[in-house]
Amino acid sequence: MMSIKNTYFFFVKKPLILILIFSFATCFAQQDIVPAANRTALYLPLLKHKKITLVANQTSVIFKNDKQYSHVVDSLLQHDINIVKVFAPEHGFRGKADAGEHVKNDTDKKTGLPLISLYGKNKKPQPEVLKGIDLVVFDIQDVGVRFYTYISTLTYIMEACAEQNIPVIVLDRPNPNGHYIDGPTLEKKHQSFVGMHPIPLVYGMTIGEYANMVNGEAWLKNNIKCDLTVIPLKNYSHSKTYSLPIRPSPNLPNDKSINLYASLGFFEGTIINAGRGTDYQFQRYGAPFFPKTAFSYTPKPNFGSKKPKFNGELCYGIDLSNTPFLNQVNIEWLVDAYHKTPKDQDFFGKTFTIHAGTEKLQQQLESGVSPKNIRASWQKDINQFKKIRSKYLIYL
Secondary structure, X not given: OOOOOOEEOOOXXXXXXXXXHXXXXXXXXXXXXXXXXXXXXXHHHHHOOOEEEXXXXXXXXXXXXXXXXXXXXXXXXXXXXXXXXXXXXXXXXXXXXXXXOOOOOEEOXXXXXXXXXXXOOOOOOOHHHHOOOOEEEEEOOOOOEOOOOHHHHHHHHXXXXXXXXXXXXXXXXXXXXXXXXXXXXXXXXXXXXXXXXXXXXXXXXXXXXXXXXXXXXXXXXXXXXXXXXEEOOEOOOOOOOXXXXXXXXXOOOOXXXXXXXXXXXXXXXXXXXXXXXXXXXXXXXXXXXXXOOOOEEOOOOEOOEOOOOOOOOOXXXXXXXXXXXXXXXXXXXXXHHHHHOOOOOOOEOXXXXXXXXXXXXXXXXXXXXXXXXXXXXXXXXXXXXXXXXXXXXXXX
């Protein structure tokens, strides 16, 4: 069993650097950020002669240029890496399942590899499915928002592997919302799969940095530690913008939806439609009972949303598709929607508190607290988190 505890690979020999530059200069000329999956020289030697399980979905790719890429599974198989099985997160291996839809075990038609679902009854890998595995590789694109469940899957992977003494390698990817930290911090009593750790809604870390923090802060069950290696990005900083070339899930179709997701994701726990059932998911919000406005839309079943809220009903609301790029969580939209909802409608759903991570937000809305004061109530916890976060950053 190899031991590569808490290892970060920052330096390689010059010949390898030249190979990487030659291979990938064209595809990253615009943004100059190289995902860890593309840095094969740093991790392929660690995979040789091992039985590998890959945690992957449709975003787990190696880029050839701006529009061409190969899946990491296919690439590793071509390098004679012994992949035994693949673990699939929420939305499945190909990223086609609705949010919250259970994903079943299956077989990948292209490779014949077993696909083990980590979304449904078994969100944490059981010991029997890890039996005989030498190493687990995690490569999934995150969006940097607490209730986006890929970081919960990462936590369970690390925990299960720590219990079985199996090392984990995380192939790091850029965080498109990595430029700021904001929102309410999760309270322990509201832990769930849409929020497992005491972090703000937007936490400003790559998934590799986040893995370091989960390990370093002893957030795994029984304070166990995972034998963790993070393969870093090249030329990344938290201030750099990054456009995701592949939608990370069915209802985040573009950069605008990803940037607005932290602010409009609150609506997932309310009666309000946030664009599901349209081609502008998380770029609008509305309801049939809102005051009539010039902007309206009718949600209908589509890719990623088989049963959208207010299916087939005309909704009046707000179009946010031309909103300037956000550097903070916009709470005004949630306040606006709450005030526009008639008292005979139940605005808050069963999951609002677990999405918010705290009971305080609902109480503040019901008490008429201003957006400014709601935001002010987050700051103490955010400042405390920033001190913790600083210990685990790999990038500026």
